Amino acid sequence: MAYYLSFLILIILSRGSGVQAAASSVSTVSKLSVEKGKSITVPCRYDQRYRQYFKYWCRGDYWNSCSTLAHTNQPKISGTVLISDDNTQTIFSVTMLDLKPEDSGYYWCAVETTGQDLRSYLHLSVTSGSPGLYVEQQLVTGVEGGSVTVHCYYSNIVAKRWLWCKMGIYYAPILGRYSGMLDGTYVTSHQTIDQNKRHILTVTLNRLKMRDTGWYWCSNGDLQMPVHVTVNQPTTTQRTTPESTTTSTSTSTTVIPTVNHVTKTQTATFISEYLDVQTGGSITIPCHYDQKYIHYVKYWCKGFWDFCKYAARTDITMATNTSISDDLIRRVFTVTMTDLTPADSDYYWCAVEINKGPDIRIQRFYLSVTGAPGLYVEQQQVTGVEG
Numbered sequence: 001m002a003y004y005l006s007f008l009i010l011i012i013l014s015r016g017s018g019v020q021a022a023a024s025s026v027s028t029v030s031k032l033s034v035e036k037g038k039s040i041t042v043p044c045r046y047d048q049r050y051r052q053y054f055k056y057w058c059r060g061d062y063w064n065s066c067s068t069l070a071h072t073n074q075p076k077i078s079g080t081v082l083i084s085d086d087n088t089q090t091i092f093s094v095t096m097l098d099l100k101p102e103d104s105g106y107y108w109c110a111v112e113t114t115g116q117d118l119r120s121y122l123h124l125s126v127t128s129g130s131p132g133l134y135v136e137q138q139l140v141t142g143v144e145g146g147s148v149t150v151h152c153y154y155s156n157i158v159a160k161r162w163l164w165c166k167m168g169i170y171y172a173p174i175l176g177r178y179s180g181m182l183d184g185t186y187v188t189s190h191q192t193i194d195q196n197k198r199h200i201l202t203v204t205l206n207r208l209k210m211r212d213t214g215w216y217w218c219s220n221g222d223l224q225m226p227v228h229v230t231v232n233q234p235t236t237t238q239r240t241t242p243e244s245t246t247t248s249t250s251t252s253t254t255v256i257p258t259v260n261h262v263t264k265t266q267t268a269t270f271i272s273e274y275l276d277v278q279t280g281g282s283i284t285i286p287c288h289y290d291q292k293y294i295h296y297v298k299y300w301c302k303g304f305w306d307f308c309k310y311a312a313r314t315d316i317t318m319a320t321n322t323s324i325s326d327d328l329i330r331r332v333f334t335v336t337m338t339d340l341t342p343a344d345s346d347y348y349w350c351a352v353e354i355n356k357g358p359d360i361r362i363q364r365f366y367l368s369v370t371g372a373p374g375l376y377v378e379q380q381q382v383t384g385v386e387g
Helices: 002-015 021-025 243-247
Strands: 031-035 040-046 055-059 067-071 081-086 091-096 105-111 118-127 133-135 139-143 148-154 162-166 171-174 178-182 185-193 199-206 214-220 223-232 272-278 283-288 298-302 309-313 322-327 332-337 346-352 360-370
Touching: 031 040, 031 133, 031 223, 040 055, 040 105, 040 118, 040 223, 055 081, 067 081, 091 105, 091 214, 133 214, 133 223, 139 148, 148 214, 148 223, 162 178, 162 185, 162 199, 199 214, 272 283, 283 298, 283 346, 283 360, 298 322, 309 322, 309 332
Parallel strands: 031 118, 139 223, 272 360
Antiparallel strands: 040 091, 055 067, 055 105, 081 091, 105 118, 133 148, 148 199, 162 171, 162 214, 178 185, 185 199, 214 223, 283 332, 298 309, 298 346, 322 332, 346 360
């Protein structure tokens, strides 16, 4: 995202003569494509210092010829352009209705100041046919603890690199199947091509939190499409667990992973499982492996793979809050982490050590240690008798 903002600043400097460095205090997407007759909502992010300042939207190839179409002090300048300012999120949004091809051009998000106004520009292209990049809905809604899915359609024959971004944070590059964390939210995605040869990126935000409300966008090549996600609190009928289960004092969550075995000559996209555990709780994780690795050393490590630090190994005892045991008959080694704290939140890997080659990464997890987990059981291990 730092690269993207730097690139955006360079463009602004080339189009607006004498623009101050403070122009970077306003940011937005850079290029949009919309079908005629449709509408588009554009988010414009600004620095929190300008919460109480007036914002406006203007059109013009260059800043000194920009004509104001909407202003937060005069919201009804035009009947087809609407503007609203959310100074809690420090984003003002502009909606353009019933777009026509002649609406194509350069537009500017701007903040009115006592000195030189702050601004950032974008290009809008209104097409007669299918736009280059679009979504079915710009505004999507989910409930806390649930998920939302967004489908991004790219009409060009050759798709470039997909990006999924949260405005004002950073982006996640999407290559093939993707699974990982974006600003604390577990994001999964996959790509397909439909019968009309449209490239489709499907992104799902999982285990939603109220703070996930905000603007996102998908991007392919130089095109972006903004999407607003609203997270509501679930109603009584939407709750999936009884109220009484939220008061447990000792909680933990486990996930039985789908196993991905990777040899020296194989590559794979690793699917992250998300583990949500309460502070002070414990977690036990099974890691299944192929029978050819029965007599190899297994280990559990913390962090991104290239910088993964050992937390437990089957060949030595380590002074950590993590223990490991290997069941050679069932071909599964088990990792137990106890007395968890928020500092334990991170990526973790089940792995097999290979002496003369790259180690085998079996499964990746993301562990989140929080005050109250989203899903848990009272006991991870239960016992019964035959019959």
